[in-house]
Amino acid sequence: MKSYKVYVDVTARFSKDGRLIPISFLWKDGHVYEIQRITDVCRAASLKAGGVGIRYTCIIDGKQSHLYYEDNNLWFVEGKAGA
Amino acid sequence: MGERTILHSDINACYASIELLHRPELRGRPVAVGGDPQARHGIVLTADYVAKRRGVKTGMALWQARQVCPDITFVPPRMDLYLRFSKMAHEIYSEYTDRQEPYGIDESWLDVTDSATIKGDGLRIATEISRRMKAELGITVSIGVSFNKIFAKLGSDYKKPDAITTMYADEFQSKAWSLPVGDLLYVGRSTERKLRSIGIATIGELARCEECILRAKFGKMGSILWAFANGFDDSPVRIENTAAPIKSVGNSTTSPRDLETDEDVKIVLYVLAESVAARLRENGFRCRTVEIWLRDKNLVSFTRQKKVDNATNITKEIAEAGYALYKANYKLPADQSEKAASDDSRFQKPLRSIGIRGSDLVNDNYWEQLDLFSDPMLREKQKKMDAAVDSIRGRFGFYSIRRGLMFGDTVLSAVNAKEDHTVHPHGYFTP
Numbered sequence: 001m002k003s004y005k006v007y008v009d010v011t012a013r014f015s016k017d018g019r020l021i022p023i024s025f026l027w028k029d030g031h032v033y034e035i036q037r038i039t040d041v042c043r044a045a046s047l048k049a050g051g052v053g054i055r056y057t058c059i060i061d062g063k064q065s066h067l068y069y070e071d072n073n074l075w076f077v078e079g080k081a082g083a
Numbered sequence: 084m085g086e087r088t089i090l091h092s093d094i095n096a097c098y099a100s101i102e103l104l105h106r107p108e109l110r111g112r113p114v115a116v117g118g119d120p121q122a123r124h125g126i127v128l129t130a131d132y133v134a135k136r137r138g139v140k141t142g143m144a145l146w147q148a149r150q151v152c153p154d155i156t157f158v159p160p161r162m163d164l165y166l167r168f169s170k171m172a173h174e175i176y177s178e179y180t181d182r183q184e185p186y187g188i189d190e191s192w193l194d195v196t197d198s199a200t201i202k203g204d205g206l207r208i209a210t211e212i213s214r215r216m217k218a219e220l221g222i223t224v225s226i227g228v229s230f231n232k233i234f235a236k237l238g239s240d241y242k243k244p245d246a247i248t249t250m251y252a253d254e255f256q257s258k259a260w261s262l263p264v265g266d267l268l269y270v271g272r273s274t275e276r277k278l279r280s281i282g283i284a285t286i287g288e289l290a291r292c293e294e295c296i297l298r299a300k301f302g303k304m305g306s307i308l309w310a311f312a313n314g315f316d317d318s319p320v321r322i323e324n325t326a327a328p329i330k331s332v333g334n335s336t337t338s339p340r341d342l343e344t345d346e347d348v349k350i351v352l353y354v355l356a357e358s359v360a361a362r363l364r365e366n367g368f369r370c371r372t373v374e375i376w377l378r379d380k381n382l383v384s385f386t387r388q389k390k391v392d393n394a395t396n397i398t399k400e401i402a403e404a405g406y407a408l409y410k411a412n413y414k415l416p417a418d419q420s421e422k423a424a425s426d427d428s429r430f431q432k433p434l435r436s437i438g439i440r441g442s443d444l445v446n447d448n449y450w451e452q453l454d455l456f457s458d459p460m461l462r463e464k465q466k467k468m469d470a471a472v473d474s475i476r477g478r479f480g481f482y483s484i485r486r487g488l489m490f491g492d493t494v495l496s497a498v499n500a501k502e503d504h505t506v507h508p509h510g511y512f513t514p
Contacts, residue, residue, distance in 0.1 A: 045217075045222075047107070
C-alpha cells in the first residue's frame with residue numbers, strides 16, 4: 001500500500017536525564033492517539049514516507065507503528081493512502 | 084609503519100539520492116538535481132541512476148538533458164539539506180575512526196587501521212557502514228577498502244552503486260592495473276590524452292613505465308602519478324575535525340540600479356555579507372579568506388581576496404573585510420554630494436554587480452589565535468549579537484531586524500541576495 005508523510009502535533013516529555021519521550025499525537029481528524037509503549041528508539045530513514053530522523057517504534061492501540069522526529073524538529077508518521 | 088587500512092566512502096548520486104528519499108513519488112523515474120527548472124536554465128548537478136542509464140550526465144545543460152531524456156524531472160538543489168546529510172554521514176563515520184578527511188560533500192577517506200581490534204577488519208567496517216547508511220539515512224554508498232588513499236578511491240569508483248570493493252596490496256595489480264588510466268585520481272582529460280600519446284592507456288602501463296620518462300614529460304606530477312599507480316602513496320588521512328566539507332560560501336547580485344558611490348556599494352555589500360555570514364553560521368563554518376567580485380556597467384569584472392586575521396563568521400568582520408577590499412581596489416565618489424561636486428573622470432565606472440564570498444573554510448572546532456592587539460571580548464559580543472539576530476529572524480522573518488545602514492537606500496537594501504550554491508571540492512594536495 002502506498003504511504004505518505006503526515007506531519008503531526010506531538011505532546012512529549014523531557015525526562016530529567018535529557019531524553020525526549022513522545023506521549024501522544026494528534027491525527028488530522030482530531031483524534032488523539034496515546035502512545036502506550038515505546039519499544040525502540042534509533043536513527044532511521046523512512047523509505048515509505050520519505051524522511052530521516054529519530055524513529056520511535058510505538059505501540060498504539062495494541063498495534064506497532066513508527067513516529068519520526070525529523071532533524072528539522074518536526075514529527076511525522078507514515079500515513080496510508082486514503083487513511 | 085605497518086600496513087594501513089583506508090576506506091573511501093562515496094555517497095551514490097548524492098543529491099539525487101537525498102531528493103528521491105524525500106520524494107518517494109519520483110523513485111524509479113529519471114530525475115536530475117540542478118538549475119532552476121522554472122527559469123529553464125542551469126546545469127545538471129547530479130542525475131539518478133535511471134537518468135544516467137538514459138545518457139544524462141553531470142554538467143549537461145538542462146535542455147540537453149531534456150533532449151536525451153524527454154520525461155526527466157528536474158528538481159532544484161537544496162544545499163542545506165545535503166549538508167545536513169553530509170554531517171549525519173560524518174557522525175556515522177566518526178564511530179569508527181577520528182581520522183576522517185572529507186573530499187567534497189559526498190566523499191570521505193577514513194583511516195580505520197587502529198579500529199581493527201575493536202570493530203573488525205576493513206571489509207567488516209565497510210559492510211557495517213554501508214548497512215547503517217541504508218538503515219539510518221536511507222542512502223547507499225560505494226566503499227573502497229585499501230592500504231592507501233588512492234587505491235581506496237579507485238575501489239569506491241570500481242563498482243557502483245551500493246558496493247564494496249577491496250584493493251589490498253596483493254590485489255591491486257589484478258584489479259586496478261587493467262583500468263583505464265583516466266580512472267586514476269588527478270588524471271584528467273588532458274593528462275589522459277598525453278599519456279595515450281606515449282602509449283599508456285591503463286593504470287598498469289603507467290605503473291610499469293619508467294619513472295624518468297614520466298618525469299621528463301610531466302615534471303613533478305609525472306613522478307606523483309607513477310607513485311600513485313604503483314601504490315606508493317603514503318599520504319595520511321588527516322585527523323579531521325576542522326575541515327569544512329565545502330570550499331566556499333558566496334552570494335552575488337545585480338543591483339536594481341547602478342552603484343555610483345561608496346555608500347551604495349557599502350549597503351549592497353552588507354546585505355550580501357549578512358546572508359553569507361548567516362549561512363556560514365547555520366552550517367557551523369568559518370572562513371579564513373574573504374573575496375569580492377565586482378562588475379562595472381560595461382560588464383568588465385574582476386575579483387580580489389584577502390586573508391582575515393582569525394577564521395570568522397561574524398557579519399561585521401566579513402562585511403568590513405569586503406568593503407576594505409573594495410576601497411583598496413576601486414574608486415567611486417564617497418557619496419552623492421561628492422559625485423555632484425566633482426568631475427566623473429576622477430572615478431571609475433559605476434558598478435552593476437557585486438559579490439562577496441567566504442572561502443578557505445574551517446568548521447567550528449578550528450582554533451582561534453589570540454593576540455595583544457585584537458579584542459576577543461568584542462568578538463565574543465559580536466558573535467552573540469549575530470546569534471541574537473539569527474534567532475530573531477528565525478522567528479519573525481528576515482526584515483524584522485535590520486542595520487541602520489539599510490535605511491540609507493531602501494531600494495538597494497531590498498535586493499534579493501541571490502543564493503549562489505557553488506560547491507567546490509577540495510584539491511587532493513591542499514595543505
